[in-house]
Amino acid sequence: MNIGSTKYVVNWQHLVFLAMLFGAVLWYLLEARSVSTATNNLLLVQPLSLVVLLLCLVVLPQCFRRADAVDKDELLPEDPLAPTLPTEGKDLARIGVLGLSLGIAIFIMDAVGFDIGVWLFAVAAMFICGERRPVALLVYPLAVTLATIYGFKAMMPYPLETLIL
Numbered sequence: 001m002n003i004g005s006t007k008y009v010v011n012w013q014h015l016v017f018l019a020m021l022f023g024a025v026l027w028y029l030l031e032a033r034s035v036s037t038a039t040n041n042l043l044l045v046q047p048l049s050l051v052v053l054l055l056c057l058v059v060l061p062q063c064f065r066r067a068d069a070v071d072k073d074e075l076l077p078e079d080p081l082a083p084t085l086p087t088e089g090k091d092l093a094r095i096g097v098l099g100l101s102l103g104i105a106i107f108i109m110d111a112v113g114f115d116i117g118v119w120l121f122a123v124a125a126m127f128i129c130g131e132r133r134p135v136a137l138l139v140y141p142l143a144v145t146l147a148t149i150y151g152f153k154a155m156m157p158y159p160l161e162t163l164i165l
Contacts, residue, residue: 006067011065025053025056026053029045029049032046040157114160118145123137149165
């Protein structure tokens, strides 16, 4: 494909996958909106669909590469920026403990309220991921909790079980 005097190579596999994903999400969003436009029915579907559609548009230009830059973008084995999966026991344990803390947070939300559950999970996640500064462990989870609680209260037409907020 030529645009002006520059030759571009199209990565057809990624482009077809992206088009299928975009089409499926758009169809699902339109189908959900045709059934009901009530807030409680579209609370998760509509925002998530719009984010996925936006991300598809952001990723779209990556399907087109300049022909002279295709060989330069190959990842080298010694490339420090090459993506790697964690293989050390400590990293794998951290991932497992983070998943376990999310499960515990979900189960305790009925007992302690949504606000305390979100705050405890945010503190635990930051601590598990290596944050040790007390001010950051208090301020950031509080901001996340306030944004989450008041955001959900603004979107949902029914009461949210909270202990403090």
